[in-house]
Amino acid sequence: MLLLKARLGRELPAINKALQEAVDALHPSVQPVAQHILDAGGKRLRPLLVILLARLLGHDAPDIYPLAASMEMLHAATLLHDDVLDNADSRRGREAAHVRFGVPVTILAGDALLASANACVARYDDPALCRCFSQATSRTAAGEILEIASQRHVDVSAETYADIIRGKTAWLIRASCEMGALRAGGNVMQVAAAAEYGENLGMAFQLVDDALDFADSGETGKPTAGDVREGKLTPPLRLYRQWLNEEERATFDTAFVCGLLTEDDARRIAAEVRAQGFDRAAREEAVAYLDKALMALDRLPEGKELDVLRQMAEYVRDRKK
Amino acid sequence: MLLLKARLGRELPAINKALQEAVDALHPSVQPVAQHILDAGGKRLRPLLVILLARLLGHDAPDIYPLAASMEMLHAATLLHDDVLDNADSRRGREAAHVRFGVPVTILAGDALLASANACVARYDDPALCRCFSQATSRTAAGEILEIASQRHVDVSAETYADIIRGKTAWLIRASCEMGALRAGGNVMQVAAAAEYGENLGMAFQLVDDALDFADSGETGKPTAGDVREGKLTPPLRLYRQWLNEEERATFDTAFVCGLLTEDDARRIAAEVRAQGFDRAAREEAVAYLDKALMALDRLPEGKELDVLRQMAEYVRDRKK
Numbered sequence: 001m002l003l004l005k006a007r008l009g010r011e012l013p014a015i016n017k018a019l020q021e022a023v024d025a026l027h028p029s030v031q032p033v034a035q036h037i038l039d040a041g042g043k044r045l046r047p048l049l050v051i052l053l054a055r056l057l058g059h060d061a062p063d064i065y066p067l068a069a070s071m072e073m074l075h076a077a078t079l080l081h082d083d084v085l086d087n088a089d090s091r092r093g094r095e096a097a098h099v100r101f102g103v104p105v106t107i108l109a110g111d112a113l114l115a116s117a118n119a120c121v122a123r124y125d126d127p128a129l130c131r132c133f134s135q136a137t138s139r140t141a142a143g144e145i146l147e148i149a150s151q152r153h154v155d156v157s158a159e160t161y162a163d164i165i166r167g168k169t170a171w172l173i174r175a176s177c178e179m180g181a182l183r184a185g186g187n188v189m190q191v192a193a194a195a196e197y198g199e200n201l202g203m204a205f206q207l208v209d210d211a212l213d214f215a216d217s218g219e220t221g222k223p224t225a226g227d228v229r230e231g232k233l234t235p236p237l238r239l240y241r242q243w244l245n246e247e248e249r250a251t252f253d254t255a256f257v258c259g260l261l262t263e264d265d266a267r268r269i270a271a272e273v274r275a276q277g278f279d280r281a282a283r284e285e286a287v288a289y290l291d292k293a294l295m296a297l298d299r300l301p302e303g304k305e306l307d308v309l310r311q312m313a314e315y316v317r318d319r320k321k
Numbered sequence: 322m323l324l325l326k327a328r329l330g331r332e333l334p335a336i337n338k339a340l341q342e343a344v345d346a347l348h349p350s351v352q353p354v355a356q357h358i359l360d361a362g363g364k365r366l367r368p369l370l371v372i373l374l375a376r377l378l379g380h381d382a383p384d385i386y387p388l389a390a391s392m393e394m395l396h397a398a399t400l401l402h403d404d405v406l407d408n409a410d411s412r413r414g415r416e417a418a419h420v421r422f423g424v425p426v427t428i429l430a431g432d433a434l435l436a437s438a439n440a441c442v443a444r445y446d447d448p449a450l451c452r453c454f455s456q457a458t459s460r461t462a463a464g465e466i467l468e469i470a471s472q473r474h475v476d477v478s479a480e481t482y483a484d485i486i487r488g489k490t491a492w493l494i495r496a497s498c499e500m501g502a503l504r505a506g507g508n509v510m511q512v513a514a515a516a517e518y519g520e521n522l523g524m525a526f527q528l529v530d531d532a533l534d535f536a537d538s539g540e541t542g543k544p545t546a547g548d549v550r551e552g553k554l555t556p557p558l559r560l561y562r563q564w565l566n567e568e569e570r571a572t573f574d575t576a577f578v579c580g581l582l583t584e585d586d587a588r589r590i591a592a593e594v595r596a597q598g599f600d601r602a603a604r605e606e607a608v609a610y611l612d613k614a615l616m617a618l619d620r621l622p623e624g625k626e627l628d629v630l631r632q633m634a635e636y637v638r639d640r641k642k
Contacts, residue, residue: 027463027466027467027470028470029466029467029469029470030466081428081429081432084424084425084428085425085428085429103405103424104405104406104469105466105469107402107405107406107428108402108406108462108465108466108469111402111458111462111465112459112462112463112466114435114458115455115458115459115461115462116459118439118454118455118458118459119452119455119456119458119459121451121455122448122451122452122454122455122456123452124448125448125452126448127443127445127446127447127448127451130442130443130448130451130455131440131443131444131446133439133443134436134439134440134442134443134451135440135443137432137435137436137439137440138433138436138437138439138440140436141429141432141433141436142348142433144429144432145348145350145351145426145429145433146348146350148350148425148426148429149348149349149350
């Protein structure tokens with residue numbers, strides 16, 4: 001993981017500078033909200049992916065940083081709206097923006113971040129970048145919508161779940177890779193390989209997130225099994241439900257559908273998920289996606305960024321929080 | 322107004338068909354919300370402007386309709402978020418979307434409409450269209466933000482108010498005209514004239530709206546002086562406040578700032594605004610903007626659409642609801 005950490009450390013100042021410039025250009029009344037979500041300790045993986053793909057394909061200009069920052073802004077915009085939709089109290093261990101600043105200004109800050117990111121991408125004067133960005137916003141919104149429509153349903157199939165996470169998480173990571181490759185003037189094959197790497201990395205990222213949701217809260221700093229209480233039938237929970245006997249399952253279904261599961265229930269379910277290894281099963285599914293991501297990398301030219309991209313897959317696989 | 326009505330009647334089926342196709346492509350769980358806001362009797366002025374400018378500048382292809390529809394979708398997206406932000410009960414005499422469908426799905430439907438409109442514009446493969454669209458979303462968001470930041474403030478200057486309405490209303494109308502001209506391949510002067518026409522038309526449109534807010538509710542079908550109760554210091558209300566004596570103004574200011582004005586207060590203020598002609602003053606300001614709009618039209622080529630665009634200015638001036 002040394003290469004990844006070193007590279008992130010080297011790129012971080014320029015990424016954060018571009019982000020800060022974008023935030024400073026927002027209206028003063030939404031700046032604190034944007035600052036709050038961007039300061040909340042995001043890993044800046046999406047901007048880093050834009051940069052890595054662009055550099056790998058030979059684009060050396062510093063003009064990549066605003067483009068990279070625009071993907072983090074789009075990500076931040078979706079987080080702001082998500083927290084309002086989920087009525088979440090906290091995000092990354094801090095008070096959620098809408099709790100601190102109120103719902104209206106949080107919705108507006110999300111709209112402003114999205115608009116600003118969109119305007120930033122449009123300034124590159126490249127229709128392919130605009131298409132990629134607008135597709136990412138459409139797909140992400142569609143994923144969120146499907147997730148909300150599936151909430152508290154016990155019959156969400158593995159296929160539907162894959163559609164949800166492809167939309168809500170993977171597409172934005174895919175678009176980050178694709179936009180880096182597009183900016184570098186990569187050929188059709190290279191852009192497709194970058195997109196495939198990103199989409200599979202994103203699927204794996206979310207599956208590991210789903211597994212981590214069942215970890216002990218002492219290790220992750222997040223409340224355990226928040227997904228259970230929010231009515232999200234993620235893969236570990238789907239496996240857990242299948243493992244219950246008929247009577248237990250009927251009881252679980254009623255409580256899940258009606259949103260009656262308590263914090264104690266969630267902790268008890270999480271302990272069972274860990275005991276039965278259902279969280280590890282989600283991690284194994286993630287590894288299958290990571291294998292596809294690594295295979296896509298083989299279609300890209302050799303270069304030091306390729307090694308960093310390979311380490312990124314390891315990082316996603318081994319993530320503990 | 323005959324030309325305008327006839328042309329709108331002729332274009333409406335194709336506009337509504339393009340809108341319906343876009344709505345049908347949304348996720349089923351947000352479709353009813355999108356349908357609700359689009360069925361609420363919007364006048365389709367923005368799509369009509371896209372079409373008129375494109376046709377005037379010689380673009381005859383039917384590919385203009387999805388572009389035209391995308392501006393109505395962006396408009397609908399802003400209305401959905403606005404109603405949540407303003408906590409409005411009704412819109413155009415119907416129940417507001419968030420009241421009927423709930424806040425989360427209404428926010429998501431707004432996000433989905435915006436994303437879909439953005440993707441539609443991106444398909445034209447023209448960076449100038451993407452820039453224009455993304456600028457419209459930025460400016461509109463900035464206008465909304467400034468309006469919310471100015472709410473319940475008694476010291477909103479005429480300049481700040483012009484900034485608010487330029488953002489929240491005029492820019493989208495400007496962008497509609499600009500995008501029609503861009504799609505037609507208009508030259509720089511023509512695109513600038515189209516934008517200037519649209520911006521001034523939009524300023525006038527909002528000023529007339531501000532005047533109409535003080536009309537008798539029997540005539541408009543809207544509650545009288547909603548802006549007063551929402552803490553919006555529009556031009557008629559600013560004039561009313563200036564006209565009060567010192568003691569009356571202190572009383573008004575306290576009630577306005579604290580949001581204590583009742584429906585009775587609002588009706589009483591509206592009657593005084595009408596008696597003193599402060600609503601007519603806003604209409605006169607609108608006429609000054611319309612004069613600028615008409616002058617901009619003189620820089621565009623003659624054609625039957627030019628007459629329709631002139632009638633559009635009359636329509637905005639004479640609007641009674």
